[in-house]
Amino acid sequence: MTTDSAVFAGGCTCRAVRYRMTSRPLFVHCCHCRWCQRETGSAFALNALIEADRVELLQGEVEVIATPSNSGKGQQIARCSKCRIALWSNYAGAGDALRFVRVGTLDEPDRFPPDIHIFTASKQPWVLLPASTPAVPEYYRASQHWPAESLARRAAL
Ligand SMILES: [Zn+2]
Ligand SMILES: [Zn+2]
Numbered sequence: 614m615t616t617d618s619a620v621f622a623g624g625c626t627c628r629a630v631r632y633r634m635t636s637r638p639l640f641v642h643c644c645h646c647r648w649c650q651r652e653t654g655s656a657f658a659l660n661a662l663i664e665a666d667r668v669e670l671l672q673g674e675v676e677v678i679a680t681p682s683n684s685g686k687g688q689q690i691a692r693c694s695k696c697r698i699a700l701w702s703n704y705a706g707a708g709d710a711l712r713f714v715r716v717g718t719l720d721e722p723d724r725f726p727p728d729i730h731i732f733t734a735s736k737q738p739w740v741l742l743p744a745s746t747p748a749v750p751e752y753y754r755a756s757q758h759w760p761a762e763s764l765a766r767r768a769a770l
Contacts, residue, residue, distance in 0.1 A: 622671070623719035625693035625700060630673035632700065634714060638663040639763040640755070641716065643727035645736040648683045652699070656737045659716035660702070661725050664770060668701065668712050675700060710770045729758055 622633040638661035649658035675691040682688040686705035692698060701714045716725045730736070730748035742748050747758055755764060 621719055621721065621724065623700070623714070625673070625696050625698040625718065627693060627696035627698075629695045630675060630693040630698075630700060631671040633669050633671060634661070634663055634719075635667045635669060636663070638714065638725065639711075639766055640759050641725050641728045642713070643730045644732055645730060645734075645740070646683055646732035647735050649732075650735070650737070652680075656740050657730075659722070659725070659727065660713040661716050661719075662707075663712055663714055664766065665703070665710050665712045668714060708770075711767075729753065 620633055620635060621637075622631065624631040640662045642660045642662065643657050644660065645657045650656060652658065674694045676694040676697075677689045677691050680688050680690045680702075682704060684704070684706050688705065689703045690699050691701050691703075693700065698718065699715055700718050701712045703709055703712055707713075716722045719725065727746055730742050730746060731753065732751055733742070733748050734750040736742070747753075755767065759767070
């Protein structure tokens, strides 16, 4: 399957909302910050960063809820209007053009392992990270970790 023809679908738990990414994401974050731990009720959040116009809503409605974020600038979380499962976010810092799709809502989440682990300073100690994936204590510069193709796509935003 080529990058351009790849189509990746997902949805919420009640099945009212279905969406798809029309290409591979730019990059996948596994975030171990306390905010993601609280929002997910788990140890980390897995987010696929992708251009907003490459996320198509196929069915149902999302409700966008303003939510505080670690940066203090806030995030807009799109949730199914029925079951309230979070599907993606836009962060104020990254702008409306970039979405953080919750990888766990994709039909085939195994396809998108993390490209980087971030905020590992607050990683839960039982989570063991593979040496083969970059990991940073807080955040990072995209220019140092993203593939050239993804940097070019981001520059086009
Ligand atoms: Zn739902
Ligand atoms: Zn986080």
